[in-house]
Amino acid sequence: MPEMVFVALIVGLKQTYCKNTMVKIKKNIAISDSGFVFDPGSGDSYSLNPSGLEIVQMIKLGKDFSAILEAVTEKYEVDSGSFERYYYDFIATLAQLHLTEPDGKD
Amino acid sequence: MTKLAFERPIIQRINAGLPSKYGMSHRLEPLSHIDGTPIKDLIGEFGSPLFVLSESTIRKTYKEAHRAFSSRYPNVQFAWSYKTNYLNAVCNVFHQEGAWAEVVSGFEYDKAIANGVPGELILFNGPDKSTEDLQKAIRNNSLIHLDHFDELYEIIHLSKEMTERPKVAIRVNMDTGIYPKWDRFGFNYENGEAWDALNRIMANKNLDLMGLHTHIGTYMMSVDAYRIAAGKLADLAIKLERKHGHVLKYIDMGGGFASKNTLRGAYYPGTDTAPSFDDFAEAITSVLMSSDIKPDHLPMLILETGRAMIDDAGYLVGTVIANKRLADGRRATILDAGVNLLFTAFWYEHDVRPVQPVSDQTEDTTLYGPLCMNIDVIRGNVMFPLLKKGDQYVIKRVGAYNNTQWMQFITLRPNVVMLDSKGNPHLIRKREVLETINSQEVMPEHLKQFKL
Numbered sequence A: 001m002p003e004m005v006f007v008a009l010i011v012g013l014k015q016t017y018c019k020n021t022m023v024k025i026k027k028n029i030a031i032s033d034s035g036f037v038f039d040p041g042s043g044d045s046y047s048l049n050p051s052g053l054e055i056v057q058m059i060k061l062g063k064d065f066s067a068i069l070e071a072v073t074e075k076y077e078v079d080s081g082s083f084e085r086y087y088y089d090f091i092a093t094l095a096q097l098h099l100t101e102p103d104g105k106d
Numbered sequence B: 001m002t003k004l005a006f007e008r009p010i011i012q013r014i015n016a017g018l019p020s021k022y023g024m025s026h027r028l029e030p031l032s033h034i035d036g037t038p039i040k041d042l043i044g045e046f047g048s049p050l051f052v053l054s055e056s057t058i059r060k061t062y063k064e065a066h067r068a069f070s071s072r073y074p075n076v077q078f079a080w081s082y083k084t085n086y087l088n089a090v091c092n093v094f095h096q097e098g099a100w101a102e103v104v105s106g107f108e109y110d111k112a113i114a115n116g117v118p119g120e121l122i123l124f125n126g127p128d129k130s131t132e133d134l135q136k137a138i139r140n141n142s143l144i145h146l147d148h149f150d151e152l153y154e155i156i157h158l159s160k161e162m163t164e165r166p167k168v169a170i171r172v173n174m175d176t177g178i179y180p181k182w183d184r185f186g187f188n189y190e191n192g193e194a195w196d197a198l199n200r201i202m203a204n205k206n207l208d209l210m211g212l213h214t215h216i217g218t219y220m221m222s223v224d225a226y227r228i229a230a231g232k233l234a235d236l237a238i239k240l241e242r243k244h245g246h247v248l249k250y251i252d253m254g255g256g257f258a259s260k261n262t263l264r265g266a267y268y269p270g271t272d273t274a275p276s277f278d279d280f281a282e283a284i285t286s287v288l289m290s291s292d293i294k295p296d297h298l299p300m301l302i303l304e305t306g307r308a309m310i311d312d313a314g315y316l317v318g319t320v321i322a323n324k325r326l327a328d329g330r331r332a333t334i335l336d337a338g339v340n341l342l343f344t345a346f347w348y349e350h351d352v353r354p355v356q357p358v359s360d361q362t363e364d365t366t367l368y369g370p371l372c373m374n375i376d377v378i379r380g381n382v383m384f385p386l387l388k389k390g391d392q393y394v395i396k397r398v399g400a401y402n403n404t405q406w407m408q409f410i411t412l413r414p415n416v417v418m419l420d421s422k423g424n425p426h427l428i429r430k431r432e433v434l435e436t437i438n439s440q441e442v443m444p445e446h447l448k449q450f451k452l
């Protein structure tokens, strides 16, 4: 049962993010090379783990999911199914923290 | 070329200044083995989830408790509180160590007898003893702890019909300075009811007054409460000797010692706050030893320690079903064991660990069970490493009250194994199957058929 809910969640996220596969990090967000993130709008700061930082940097370069997937699976020991789940969960978190541009806006 | 290990991407808010509740943020060390046996192998052989009990931990804890009291008092006897965990294998470890049985129902009484405990070494507590229970207990010379006057009158009545003399004690409740007061059980000390009951028993020629009993509460963190309780029971013993020349065989201080689990909402972890067996023993025995009871009349000191005796020996191990995000962004991890199996999750902030080493990254996580209910929370708001579907977890200190208060709800109860002193697993309770449940049901003839 909870698994179905989980699948539904993933499907939902995919619909949200796949229709414009280009996620955008808000322009005013400062991200350091060590993974320190500062949101001048709210004054909140965050820390990214190394893989989170790598992904955010790729997003900033304008890469879409499939490009990021390719880069990650080439370099790391992770299957594409697992990465897809982690990726969309991570993007959902960024959105919840208001670090990405709301849907359909850049 | 070998690829690098991948860690799930995460982002966490940095909370300026505020250290976590227990000071520095701490790493949750994984726990991969119990008594030298890999948890992964246990789950592989016996399924997930699985209760694992450590025989060596039970024996070690028992010996520690026994030493604490017997090094301070000449005559100490433990009685295993069946309700705390009455899996027969668990009871028998305690009986092998020398513990008597403490029971609170006809069912528990029969269980103790079936385990081979001699009737005269069973303490029969509780407010609900049927007439048949009482007759059986009288016949077996068991120690009947009276809870109320109606029970006393019934015993007096039975004593006239039966040839055996009932062996009785009274349960005494009292103000020990703790809140809430447990005055529901037994006879009150302060208002004179307990003294009154003792006098009525002494006045009856058919009853043998063996001792005094109290059980002042559970998860007690105050040793002073025990000091007060021991003092009040000693007073009654002294008065009995003074007035009736009657010397009691025992004083039973009940159970209630806090285990090392952390209560929900507690500021400090239970491992730091629970007094030791030595602390409790010192409080109780020093009062008895320095009381006016004559040294050669010192009664046997009985203890019915439950949770502090078995909590550490029990583990619940299992598997992560899924992860999700709650609407407010917090992580929710769903485990394959819920409050149906871990009843004590309602009281405790259980210590949950990953089985396999995972990343150092932790995230504010709520651990849910698999039941379709909102209350099915194993642990709320814990900084927990990121476990993924299929990863294994272990919940520590679940030995007390779970194997007796667990519920058969939606799903069936899993296997329980005990690891012997060499770490070899023995199945001590088989997982339930559909037939276990259905075999108790009876279908009326007219409901047997249906057409859809």
Ligand SMILES: Cc1ncc(COP(=O)(O)O)c(C=O)c1O
Pocket (backbone or CB within 6 Å): B081, B084, B102, B125, B126, B215, B217, B218, B219, B254, B255, B256, B257, B304, B305, B306, B307, B308, B400
């Ligand atoms: C009469 C009696 N003795 C012993 C116990 C065991 O208590 P604990 O597990 O708190 O040590 C109980 C538990 O409620 C009890 O009612």
